[in-house]
Amino acid sequence: MVTAADLNEATHTNQWCPGCGDFGILLAIKNAIVTLGYNPKDVVVASGIGCSGKLPHYIKTYGFEGLHGRALPAASGIKLANNDLHVIAVGGDGDGYGIGMGHFVHSLRRNIDMTYLVHNNQVYGLTTGQTSPTSVKGYSSKSTPHGVIEEPINPIALAMNAGGTFVARSFSGDLKHLTEMLVQADKHRGFAFIDCLQPCITFNKINTYQYFQKRCYKLGEDYDPTNFNSAMEKAWEWERTGDKIPIGVIYKKEHSTYEDELPSLKEKPLVKHDISNVNIDSIIKEYL
Amino acid sequence: MEQIVNSLRIKFSGSAGTGVAVLGSSFAKCLQRHGLKVYSTNDYPSLIKGGHNTVFLRAEATDFFSHYDYNEIDVLITLNKEGALFHEKELTPGGAIVYDGDKIKFNEGELTRKDIKLVSVPLSAIATKNGGIIMLNTVALGAGMGLLGMDLDPLYKIIDHVFSKKGDAVIAQNKTCAKEGYDAVASFGDFKVKIQAIPVEERMLINGNDGACVGAIRSGVKLIAEYPMSPSSSILHFMAAHEREYKLVVKHTEDEIAAMNFIVGAGATGVRALTATSGGGFSLMVEALGLAGISETPCVVINAQRCGPSTGLPTYTEQADLRFALHASQGEFPRIVLAPGDLNDCFEVMGKAFNFAERVQTPCVVLIDKFLAETAYTIKPFDQKKIIVNRGKFYSDEDMAGRTDYKRHEFTEDGVSPRAIYGQPNGLHVASSYEHDETGWTSEDAEMRIKQIEKRANKMKNISEEELAPQVYGNENPDVTIVCWGSTKLIAREALFHLQEKGLKVKIINYWAFSPFPVETTKKLLSGKEPKIIFEGNSEGQLRYYIREKTGLLIENAYLRFDGRPFTVPEIVSETMKVVKK
Ligand SMILES: Cc1ncc(C[n+]2csc(CCOP(=O)(O)OP(=O)(O)O)c2C)c(N)n1
Numbered sequence: 061m062v063t064a065a066d067l068n069e070a071t072h073t074n075q076w077c078p079g080c081g082d083f084g085i086l087l088a089i090k091n092a093i094v095t096l097g098y099n100p101k102d103v104v105v106a107s108g109i110g111c112s113g114k115l116p117h118y119i120k121t122y123g124f125e126g127l128h129g130r131a132l133p134a135a136s137g138i139k140l141a142n143n144d145l146h147v148i149a150v151g152g153d154g155d156g157y158g159i160g161m162g163h164f165v166h167s168l169r170r171n172i173d174m175t176y177l178v179h180n181n182q183v184y185g186l187t188t189g190q191t192s193p194t195s196v197k198g199y200s201s202k203s204t205p206h207g208v209i210e211e212p213i214n215p216i217a218l219a220m221n222a223g224g225t226f227v228a229r230s231f232s233g234d235l236k237h238l239t240e241m242l243v244q245a246d247k248h249r250g251f252a253f254i255d256c257l258q259p260c261i262t263f264n265k266i267n268t269y270q271y272f273q274k275r276c277y278k279l280g281e282d283y284d285p286t287n288f289n290s291a292m293e294k295a296w297e298w299e300r301t302g303d304k305i306p307i308g309v310i311y312k313k314e315h316s317t318y319e320d321e322l323p324s325l326k327e328k329p330l331v332k333h334d335i336s337n338v339n340i341d342s343i344i345k346e347y348l
Numbered sequence: 349m350e351q352i353v354n355s356l357r358i359k360f361s362g363s364a365g366t367g368v369a370v371l372g373s374s375f376a377k378c379l380q381r382h383g384l385k386v387y388s389t390n391d392y393p394s395l396i397k398g399g400h401n402t403v404f405l406r407a408e409a410t411d412f413f414s415h416y417d418y419n420e421i422d423v424l425i426t427l428n429k430e431g432a433l434f435h436e437k438e439l440t441p442g443g444a445i446v447y448d449g450d451k452i453k454f455n456e457g458e459l460t461r462k463d464i465k466l467v468s469v470p471l472s473a474i475a476t477k478n479g480g481i482i483m484l485n486t487v488a489l490g491a492g493m494g495l496l497g498m499d500l501d502p503l504y505k506i507i508d509h510v511f512s513k514k515g516d517a518v519i520a521q522n523k524t525c526a527k528e529g530y531d532a533v534a535s536f537g538d539f540k541v542k543i544q545a546i547p548v549e550e551r552m553l554i555n556g557n558d559g560a561c562v563g564a565i566r567s568g569v570k571l572i573a574e575y576p577m578s579p580s581s582s583i584l585h586f587m588a589a590h591e592r593e594y595k596l597v598v599k600h601t602e603d604e605i606a607a608m609n610f611i612v613g614a615g616a617t618g619v620r621a622l623t624a625t626s627g628g629g630f631s632l633m634v635e636a637l638g639l640a641g642i643s644e645t646p647c648v649v650i651n652a653q654r655c656g657p658s659t660g661l662p663t664y665t666e667q668a669d670l671r672f673a674l675h676a677s678q679g680e681f682p683r684i685v686l687a688p689g690d691l692n693d694c695f696e697v698m699g700k701a702f703n704f705a706e707r708v709q710t711p712c713v714v715l716i717d718k719f720l721a722e723t724a725y726t727i728k729p730f731d732q733k734k735i736i737v738n739r740g741k742f743y744s745d746e747d748m749a750g751r752t753d754y755k756r757h758e759f760t761e762d763g764v765s766p767r768a769i770y771g772q773p774n775g776l777h778v779a780s781s782y783e784h785d786e787t788g789w790t791s792e793d794a795e796m797r798i799k800q801i802e803k804r805a806n807k808m809k810n811i812s813e814e815e816l817a818p819q820v821y822g823n824e825n826p827d828v829t830i831v832c833w834g835s836t837k838l839i840a841r842e843a844l845f846h847l848q849e850k851g852l853k854v855k856i857i858n859y860w861a862f863s864p865f866p867v868e869t870t871k872k873l874l875s876g877k878e879p880k881i882i883f884e885g886n887s888e889g890q891l892r893y894y895i896r897e898k899t900g901l902l903i904e905n906a907y908l909r910f911d912g913r914p915f916t917v918p919e920i921v922s923e924t925m926k927v928v929k930k
């Protein structure tokens with residue numbers, strides 16, 4: 061059995077600021093893998109670029125640290141190439157909701173069976189704290205010294221509207237909850253999206269641990285995540301109330317996965333197909 | 349009048365959306381079924397309906413290379429008046445225009461040629477009478493075949509096949525249309541060209557894009573991710589049509605950035621992956637091209653070149669992305685750059701592209717040009733043995749058993765680090781876009797940086813000079829040497845015969861591999877004292893100066909064409925003659 065210790069990358073030092081919310085996310089991912097009982101060799105953590113993007117280096121599974129905003133298409137290529145793998149894509153809010161927004165929307169409706177966790181710290185961490193697509197209106201940073209003019213994105217509502225089949229929110233400060241969300245996300249057949257509230261202690265002085273601890277509450281047993289309309293209410297609760305942030309699975313539905321509808325994957329993953337001597341006689345006949 | 353047997357150039361024209369392309373390809377099939385060798389190329393603006401489309405066909409009894417001159421035709425079958433006015437000048441003496449005289453009326457003086465035949469056929473009346481205007485093209489096919497004295501049987505077979513799902517009534521109607529069109533031209537008497545059936549030899553009628561697809565499938569491509577863009581879209585269509593039979597995964601992605609990142613992800617997972625695009629899409633892919641470079645991930649990108657910059661001339665040909673392919677993406681990393689010149693090359697170069705990419709663990713860009721992508725001609729069936737899959741260095745599960753020291757980017761003699769892929773035991777690593785050490789861990793150490801750059805560059809030496817040698821045709825001690833690349837090869841090879849007929853000894857050097865570049869071979873090939881001329885479809889002489897950069901040798905003459913149209917044989921002949929006379 062794999063233990064969390066087996067997943068520790070012990071030979072290198074972690075570069076995150078001490079106290080960063082990313083540590084909680086890293087630990088939760090390790091715990092989830094342990095809970096799920098996966099062999100690390102069967103897990104690929106794929107990321108974009110940002111503080112969040114460094115995560116694959118800090119966990120002893122396979123990893124892919126791609127380009128800023130492009131975690132999802134690379135992770136999708138990995139999953140389609142070998143659908144026996146457990147693929148977890150991670151990235152920042154700039155990464156996923158800014159530069160990579162197109163991929164986010166299409167991945168939701170595509171429903172490839174993988175998990176996507178966004179480290180939503182409402183700033184651009186790695187590039188020293190500029191405003192991100194989820195920064196609150198008026199947020200002041202080096203790129204918006206007079207306060208950002210736009211309204212922030214609501215990732216939960218957006219994901220639901222884009223056809224997301226598993227839409228959850230969690231908080232990096234609640235290890236147990238986040239682990240549970242990751243386990244459920246993995247078990248969900250299809251694209252499971254988690255918007256994870258993650259304090260950036262260095263640059264974001266508004267959305268701090270205390271900020272979230274005060275506002276986050278867990279959706280109870282009585283909450284029905286399969287009702288789209290009430291889920292949409294929940295999706296807007298934070299914006300509406302300003303001080304109530306529901307965490308948990310906000311919406312989910314059953315839907316065939318992208319892979320389900322690919323006959324080429326029925327027998328075995330693409331990577332296991334024998335390509336040493338593909339016979340093309342039948343195509344040649346088409347042209348005679 | 350002496351009749352020419354089995355040598356024909358014919359053009360079909362009409363406004364876009366009227367089925368000119370299908371007319372042309374059906375006629376080509378009929379010629380092929382008569383045992384002729386066929387060559388077909390099209391010219392169309394990037395409109396779906398409205399603009400002027402043409403298909404040019406050439407047919408001969410024996411194999412040949414090119415159109416010769418797509419502005420010289422024996423027959424024009426036109427569905428609109430503009431076609432007649434525009435192409436009249438291209439007709440050879442005694443040539444014919446087939447058109448619908450009920451619909452197209454020429455005013456006094458609009459047509460100027462007295463030495464051509466006007467063959468008016470009531471195309472629409474025949475079609476309407478037999479079931480509907482939709483069958484007009486079948487009437488036109490029949491009429492063209494009648495003019496050339498062809499046998500209608502092959503057309504009947506095509507009708508049987510194409511309309512098999514529509515039922516017997518539709519088939520019968522179409523056959524009647526063909527027959528009545530055929531009979532309608534009888535009253536115009538003998539025409540100067542006659543097509544007579546000869547024994548049919550086994551040939552494929554295929555275009556460059558399809559040829560490249562067949563090569564990719566033979567090479568074991570498994571994942572294709574693409575976003576449509578002319579003239580590469582037919583690659584996506586071909587792959588999608590063959591997805592189930594060949595157990596592929598074909599993904600029309602949200603954009604080219606996604607397509608490229610898909611294939612890098614798939615490549616890192618150990619699957620042969622391909623994307624295809626044109627210049628605009630390739631522009632969007634270049635960041636991920638570098639990702640493949642630094643993470644040592646094999647993958648193949650086809651860039652079907654059209655006229656740039658920007659949207660440019662979307663449906664016209666150019667060879668102006670060579671420099672772009674050689675330098676695309678920031679920083680320095682090894683990349684393979686290849687360009688097929690004819691249909692066999694399209695097939696075989698894809699085999700090399702995948703093998704080189706995996707042997708060197710780096711991305712490969714294949715440059716096709718629009719002209720080659722969409723030109724079809726008859727060739728002997730592809731020889732499967734020309735593509736033998738070589739996947740480069742992988743560790744098997746047995747190799748990996750019990751290992752604790754695996755390094756994805758291990759320094760080795762030849763720079764290539766054997767691959768362990770996702771899912772394999774004991775091979776854990778991160779494929780990274782950051783500079784890294786041997787394990788894949790991010791490293792900004794100065795010494796490590798130098799070593800990694802050198803390691804990656806060093807990998808290219810695994811492809812030998814012999815494997816990259818340009819193709820050489822013609823005479824040993826020539827009076828003149830022609831250098832070319834891409835589809836210009838087809839036209840140059842035909843020009844060779846015409847130049848030799850004039851008593852010249854001519855050598856053609858066709859380049860298909862640009863990176864790595866066969867430097868020593870090039871120095872040898874260009875060492876002769878004879879005049880040399882390079883033909884390129886761009887305005888800057890991109891290969892000309894690349895050769896100079898790599899070898900110090902300047903090919904002293906260049907003839908460049910950048911109007912979006914391919915070269916013609918007479919043009920290559922006369923430009924070559926000029927440099928010999930100098
Ligand atoms: C194409 C491209 N543009 C810009 C950058 C610079 N860049 C790196 S990370 C980043 C933003 C990071 O913010 P976020 O995605 O929210 O991740 P975080 O660092 O907060 O985890 C930017 C703009 C880049 N690497 N690539």
Ligand code: SF4
Nearest residue numbers: 077080111185260261
């Ligand atoms: S800058 Fe912010 S997000 Fe990045 S490591 Fe530091 S605290 Fe975490």
